[in-house]
Amino acid sequence: MEVLFPLKTQGTIKNLSILEDVQRLFYETTGLGLSLYYNETNQYDFYPTSEKNNYCRLIQSFLGTGPCIKSDQEALGRATRSGSHCLYTCHAGLLNIAVPLTLKGQILGAMFTGQLVSEPHSKESFEHKTKHLDLTPPQKRTLYNSYLQVKHFDKDQLLLATRLIVFMSNYIISRENELLLQGEIFKREEELLQFENRQMKIQNTLQKLQISVLEDRVFTKNESPRPNHKQNRKILIVRRAEEMIRRYYAQSLSVEDVAKAVYLSPNYFSSIFKEITRTTFTNYLNEVRIDEGKRLLTSTDMPIKEIVPLVGFNDYDYFNKVFKRIAGLTPAAYREMQPYHLRERREL
Incomplete structure (x- = not known):
């Protein structure tokens, strides 16, 4: 999705070098754009930018981004509570998939894809999807032309896209977890090094004390x-x-x-x-x-x-x-x- 909304999250994923590869591979496999939400910047990274849905752009220009934000928030909330993905129909009638990126109980971000229909394009289907929207007749005519360009996925294509985005989300989390573990190992190594340095200082002092005692013994032995x-x-x-x-x-x-x-x-x-x-x-x-x-x-x-x-x-x-x-x-x-x-x- 293209809209932005705040999430109460912790952690970072934006620095992972694999993200662009994941987006590109998903697009090349399914033909669908993929949005990555980053909690640290509260923004989406959409790939490829050329595939942004004109139907959604028109809806947001007519009605604002509020309804889109609400649809995405509710879907991501359901996905987070279930611990899996959420297949949902947005307020404008398009199918979308939301997958939270969760690590150790904390949401690091999310993945979104979709903006498609699961049934053949028709005037009746369009009227059904937009009957609850407060649009003027000219707006509806303009929107209908964009609706005809919305991607259509059948049941099998939708299942493939869902499985692939879930698999990719698990892969991203596994890489993030690997980086966290590497960070923990580095931190422990630093702590161990500091401890060893302190122990070396103590040992050096003990050695100096030993030398002093030996010198005293040699000196007093001759007295x-x-x-x-x-x-x-x-x-x-x-x-x-x-x-x-x-x-x-x-x-x-x-x-x-x-x-x-x-x-x-x-x-x-x-x-x-x-x-x-x-x-x-x-x-x-x-x-x-x-x-x-x-x-x-x-x-x-x-x-x-x-x-x-x-x-x-x-x-x-x-x-x-x-x-x-x-x-x-x-x-x-x-x-x-x-x-x-x-x-x-x-x-x-």
């Missing part, structure tokens, strides 16, 4: 024994571990990672970490993360759910639980309790 040498070494290891936590609190950081970097077993590292800091590795890590969460709550207007991953938590509810345990109140309550001048600055 004369001192009463507090062992304790000082523990403090040095823990301080470097603390530095790493403060730098990479937002990443996936485990006690095993840090223990390995300082050439200690996780259990022994945990014991000396608690001995020096008077808290566990996990508690220290969570406290650093919550401190950063407090800073973001008081200095930005970011939603709490966006803050959660930025401070190293993967679960919103767990973040709330840890925050309340450390700060004594929920993140939302903490934000509301901040000094007025900070809240005012955040709202500007």
